[in-house]
Amino acid sequence: MAYAGRQAAGVGKRALGRPGAGVNLDIQVRTAQHIFQVLGELKGCATKLGQLLSIYELVLPPKFAEPYRMALTQLQDSTPIMLPQTVETAMAAHMGSNWRWYFREFDTRRAAGASIGQVHRGVWHDGTEVAIKVMYPGARAAVHADLDQLRRMSVLGTVFVPGADVKAVTEAICDCISEELDYEAEAENQRVFADAYADDADFVVPRVLARHGDVIISEWLTGTPLSRIIASGAPEERNRLGLLLLRFVLSSWNRAGLLYCDVHPGNFRVLPDGRLGVVDFGACAPWPAPEFPGVVSGYFEALFNGGRTELEAAIRDHGFAEPGRTIDVDAVAEAFVPLCDPFLHNTFRLSTDWFRQQIRRAMDPRLSNANRDLTMPPYFTPFARAFLTVIGVVCQLDTEGPIRAEFVRWVPEIAAALESFDRRGGKPADLGIARTLRGTGPRPLSAVHTG
Template identity: 35%
Template sequence: MADDKKRKDPIPTGWLERGARLAGATSKGAARFVGTRFKSFASPERSEEFLDGFHEKTAKQLVEMLGEMKGAAMKLGQIASFYEFGAPTEYMSTYRDALTMLQNSAPPMDPAASRRVIEEEFERPVEDVFETFTDDAVASASIGQVHRATLPGGQPVAVKVQYPGVDDAVRSDIKNVSAMSKLAVAIAPNLDPKEVANEVKERVLEELDYRREAKNQQKFAALYEGHPYIVVPEVYMDHCRTRVITQEFIEGEPFMEAFDKPFAERNRIAEIVFRFFYGSLNRFMLFSADPHPGNYLLLDDDRVAFLDYGLVRAIDPGTHELLIETSLALIENDKERGRVALEGIGILTRKTPEIDAVWEHLREMNRPILDDRRVKLSAELVAELGRAGFDPRSKAFNELRKVGFPAVMVTFNRMSFGVASLLGRLAAENNWQAIGREFWFGDASKTKIGRSDQAWFRRTHPEVPPPMKREDR
């Protein structure tokens, strides 16, 4: 059961068993909704009470089921727990608050299972791999859990161990796209559920190889070495395998605590997060596309540690330049310039019926960067921006279904929406366009964090050519 401290039963891996659980959850939710409607009809004065109860029970059931199943099904729940995807505001918080438990407190596996995975991967006892190993997990995720350990010599490390059977479970989830789609719609009815399910499939399949993640993290650690605000834990490649990744142990506060901090503190954290994602993209042509609170820690020296590199994407210089051109065209409201850039990316073609609806949609989605001024974000604003693209009644929605959407843009949008959701939850305020111009055109920073960041970058990465000035474009 989900309430047990340790799960000793194996993860359900069969297509039929996992599919039955997913379908069963949606069927129970539908039946519960019919009952709620009947009770509301019989007692109209209590209809709001009945509807609130329906959503609370459904959210709890989803958390329990997704937590026990792990794999792609649980990843879908983790993604939904912080996205502001334009679902009804009065009910989204119910699901988000319940699903938040999946980010750091998924039901842990029995310690013997973790030990067995390590011994299978290294082909020797755990005691021969690590000097010490703590059986109790310190964190849980969608496809693995983290244990504290020490290397021979005493170096404290965090060891992420993949759940046994999760590979088969994930591949079974891929066959259950229909049931997963129903779950997505239950949480956020305006989503295109198939698009979400397809992204989750591709993402989780890549995450199954921890050696790949270790190499990604090693690359980011080298790029951000010595940064004044950003920390990427060191990876110990000799202690990494397909299902085990070993990295420097970082002491820190869960990122979720940031949402309750004073405004100045939230704002500082938000700027660091924004600069990490968009600085990586614009300076190094790399970005991590998994921005959710479970992947960060707040350090007591005001830095933020970024922990998860299961999904990292590279972007070619040509596409990067076209993204900058698109941003500049949106800011200047230059539709023709924007169309050329969007055609270059592969989003628009000359056969696209008209650009007007798509253009207004893009400007609405990018509203925070359109003006050279401070803009305060909120969960409500991010939800409003999300509705601009997910409302099937809008003209833009119908037009967007006809245009192309390159794979890299699916991942880029995943990152962008995730960062926006985080900043909205933090109620952050900044001149987001000005920070963008630092990366796009090399403008001098207007913030203390930005000035430190620019000084670090000039000192440590002289090999990166400066961006083209705006007046030269």
């Protein structure tokens, strides 16, 4: 309603002679400010939603995105800061009145923000430089209140996916966010990852030294924020880090038995030796889910080696269509075509333009959009979150490289389907991957995609 009001006001201004472009920009700026104000009222989840929206802001055409980018930056910068006395009180509440005994040094000034807390720098009693993550007082109550609000708003999701069980998926999302309030679980997740990636040539996960209530003490990582590489890194470095980021998420369930779900630039650092440092393990899910291998095998076999019968079976057997709902399998196949592209070349470029096209296609509210016939089973929610956000950041890095090889290395079901595809000379089966890839005919896997 607020947006409609601004549009009506814009019509009036155009009638009075203001240039249309200027009026439209004014509408976008005011809408972005309204989004900021609404999210700012969600005291518990504002930063988390801002992190997600900072990825999906890429969906907008560049000339329209700037007002929203500015508003989201304002949201990130508005994260509440605990004053030193509040920090002292919070530390005493969780570690006891003699909490300073544990530290040789402790800086009460915030070193970094977290979605529901903040990070301080210090020196542990054994001389180790540490990061101390402290939850904001009252954060749990605020998050739970925000999740209740999210549940009430979730009905809006049916505009884009009327065939989905939006309530069930919303509950799965709420469960994921609620789990991030459990610092005991987060500390254990981080210990598992630190053990799994100990002495790794590519990644560094800081060890957890202690956890007291809503305080986690872990090794301090000194490095360049990934956001800085996104903004100004050289192409070679961006390509390298994009592939490392993808490798970390894809390898996480093989090596740690957990899926790392909280993929945004603030959780990654480039260390001086070139390795990728990873922090914040609140959003991790046991993975793979029992259903996951069958889903991947079913979809990839259908798309690359099967036909419409196999694709419809994969959709229905794995819960991606409500029972009894009619689906246009050919239209769904057409919609999946661009998602197959990275697997058809030894080298592929994942760019913001490519990502923007995929999200806009999936979220198009027109009745003819095949995605509106589909749903997503709740168990798939953690993977959808991890996959979409990691691809979003990889696209922000404008990553070009062996994307296919990373998937093949870590997901055997994909490897098996693509091996069969390759043995046939890269020729799709009767589905034709939607009419042999838009009617262009099979392309050699050595080709380089640059679009």
